[in-house]
Amino acid sequence: MYPLIKALSFLYIVIFANFVRAQVCTGTFGQPLINQTFGQGNNADNWYGPLAQYAPGATTFTTFKGPPGQNPRALAPNQSGLVKTPATPDNPYPIYWQHHTDHTGDSNGLMLLIDGISTPTVFFEQKMDNLCPNTILRLSIWVLNTNSAAANAPPPKMILKVIDPNGNFLGNTSTGNVTADGMWHQYTLDFSNGNNSTVTLQLVNDTSTDSGNDFALDDITVQACGPYITPFFNLDDTSLNMCEGNTKSFIVNADILPEYINPVYQWQENKGTGWVDIVGATTKQATINFLNQPKGTYLYRLITAINGNIDKVNCRAVSDPITVNVTPLPLAEANNSGPFCVGNNIQLQASGGTSYNWRGPNGYNSTAQNPTIINATKAMEGEYIVTVTTNGCSLNAITHVQVNDPISIGTNVQEISICEGKSVQLSASGGTAYLWSPANGLSDRKSANPIAAPTETTTYTVTVSQGACSKTAQITVKVNKNATTDAGADQEIVSGQKITLNGKVSGDVTYTWTPASYLDDPTKLNPIATPPRNITYTLQATSKSGCSSSSDEVNITVYPQVVIPNTFSPNGDNVNDTWNIPAAALFPNPKIKITNRYGSVVYQSTGPFKPWDGKMNGKDLPPAVYYYSVYLNEKFQTYTGWLMLVR
Structure with missing residues (x-):
């Protein structure tokens, strides 16, 4: 029986082949009159039904399976269902059904999935109404072999057939074997509907086996031939x-x-x-x-x-x-950073486009977005118009530039002198706001008339403002230093020695030493002094600017000459009985040491000087040559030499 059916199908195709080829469109096929997409799913489900809800006009002669219950894994032969993808997450046979979206790539788009059978029967119909009679039409359908190439299953094959409402044949074509390449394949059929406004697409199974005859349908369209x-x-x-x-x-x-x-x-x-x-x-x-x-x-x-x-x-x-x-027109905006002052630079700003064209007073023009006009004058004041252009569309924007008159500053002085520790009032005029710098020594740097009492000569700069305009002026306050003196540290000398006084002064002053006695020049800061006795000198400095005078004293201590005898005779005749150094008595802590020729200490004294009586531990020392060392203080050398003890 099956070979007979195959033979009849082949004869059927041959008989109508010339009829199909005769349908030639001399114009072009227009937009779809019928467009069966099988509907749209959601993000949660994979199986859908019923077919009439998602694909009106479509009918399947297979057993339609809606959303499955206990067994969602596969379709049995001669069954069909609406799905988003043939490969469900729990499909136990991934080698057979391959995961694939609908023909358009929509992850939620539905397709009709069919497990075909081997008998050459109609398994799907799509009714198409409201067609214009006597029109050449093009039927198109997309088919996916849902098996993977690895399954090596026999491919599906079907015949596209169109009939009128009375069952009369209008045209057909075969898909041939639909390759298992993971791609959707489109098949078309051109036909004439004669006087019919309704036709029906039929899909006839043309595969001789149930095994592997698994496929999906999507996007069935009908287009009319027109000019x-x-x-x-x-x-x-x-x-x-x-x-x-x-x-x-x-x-x-x-x-x-x-x-x-x-x-x-x-x-x-x-x-x-x-x-x-x-x-x-x-x-x-x-x-x-x-x-x-x-x-x-x-x-x-x-x-x-x-x-x-x-x-x-x-x-x-x-x-x-x-x-x-x-x-759209550009969102044209024009601004400036004014108001400006004469002599300032005028800064214009524009936005909203890709090109700009400025026009202004005195024939001004510029194509910069944010042009700068240097050295503003009153003649530059007025309206500036910018044409803002983007994508070939332009719009104007306007900004008004204000140029203020220049500021004229007045000050009470340009330079003034004060004594150290004194103050002076500064004054500026010509604006509504004032700012002095530096702030050092000023009573109020924002006042027009601050009191200045700097400790050093300072040049103050005042910025005078009126609105947005400003100008600066300077006043120098010269600080004359008060006289200061330093006569130096007190000193000690031996009678007959010379000493240099270490005087210091500061400020613009005159100075002198008093008294002038024993000084080589009392008008020098460092005169040479040769006093014979203790004396106090005063360094007096007088400011040439009339500022405060100053004085300081230095004490010179004059010691008598140090005379060290080299012979004495401690024999009790009250003549030269002790070794005495008279000058040593004038020093608070002289250090005396006497040794014999062997280096042994026979006499030693620290503190107020006491003459040596020639004894050691209360016993007379024998006549001999002894050696001394005398230290008076750090300002004198250590005296050394020999002395003769005579009995």
Whole structure:
């Protein structure tokens, strides 16, 4: 029985092959009149049903399975179901069903999944109503072999067949073997519907086995053959660009090949909410009045049909749209950093575009976005207009530049002198705000008339402001130092010695030493002194600027000459009985040491000087030569030598 059915199917195809090839479209196939997508799913589920809910007009003669219960893993032969992908997460046979989205790549788009059988029966129908009679139509269907290539399963194969409401054959074609390559394959059939407005697509199984005959269907469409329609604007453009707010008329036209017999026309417009007929635009060439439209994209298309069919959606040809792009005007802004002062630089600023063109007083112009005008004058005051352009659209913005008169500063002095520790009042005029710097020594740096009492000569700068304008002036306060003196540290000398006084003074002063006695020059800071006795000198300094005078004293202690005898005779005759150094008595802590010729200490004294009586531990020392060491203080050398003890 099966070979007979195959033979009849082959004969059926051959008989109608010439009929199918005869359906030649001399124009072009337009937009889909029928578009069966099998619906849309969600992010949660994979299986869907019933078929009538998601795919109106579609019928399957297989056993349709909705969302499965206990066993969602596979379909049995002659079963079908709506799915997002053939490969479910818990499919135990991933080698067979391969994971794949619908034909458009939509992860939630549905497809009809079928496990075919081997008998050549109709397993799917799609009814197509409201077609225009006597039209060449193109049927298109997308098929996916859901098996993986690794399964090495026999491929599915089917026949596309179209019949009229009475079951009369209108055309058919075979898909051939649908390859298991993980790709959707498109199959088409061109046919004429004669006088019928309704036809039915039938899919007939043409595979001789149940095993591996697993496939999915998606995106079944029917398109009518109509003329080529090429719409254009009056300048032969397929798009126009204009700026927001423009009012403009333009002409639309179209080349149509071939024309319908006794054609009629209708131009349509889409402003983003759907296609609408343009009233009065019923000729192939029409004028569109484009009045002050907001930014956006505007689409225009031409529909044409045989007279009497223009209102029948499936009996007319529709062109691709041509576009009017309305570009928004730039958000033009103009500013300046003023008000400005005469002599300042004027800074203009603009924003909102990609190019700029400035115009201003005295013929000023610039193409910079933020131009600078140097050395402002009153003549530069006024309105500056900038034309801001972006994407070919322009808008003007205006900013007003104010140039203020220059400030004239007055000060009470330019330079003044004060004594150290004194103060003086400074004064400035010519503005409404004042700021002095540095702040050191000022009573109030923001006052127009501050009191200045610097400790050093200081140049004060005052910034005088009026509004945004400012100017500076300077006053120098010269500080004359008070006289200071330093006569130096007290000193000690031996009578007959010379000593240099270490005087110091500061300030612009005159000075002198008093008394002038024993000084080589009392008007020098470092005179040489040769006093014979103790004396106090005073260094007196007087300011030449009339500032405070100063004085300081230095004490000179004069010791008698140090005379060390080298012989004495401690024999009790009260003549030269002790070794005495008279000058040593004038020092508080002299250090005396006497040794014999062997280096042994025979006498030693620290503190107030006591003459030596020639004894050691209360016993007379024998006549001999002894050696001494005398230390008076750090300012004198240590005296050393020998002495003779005589009995």
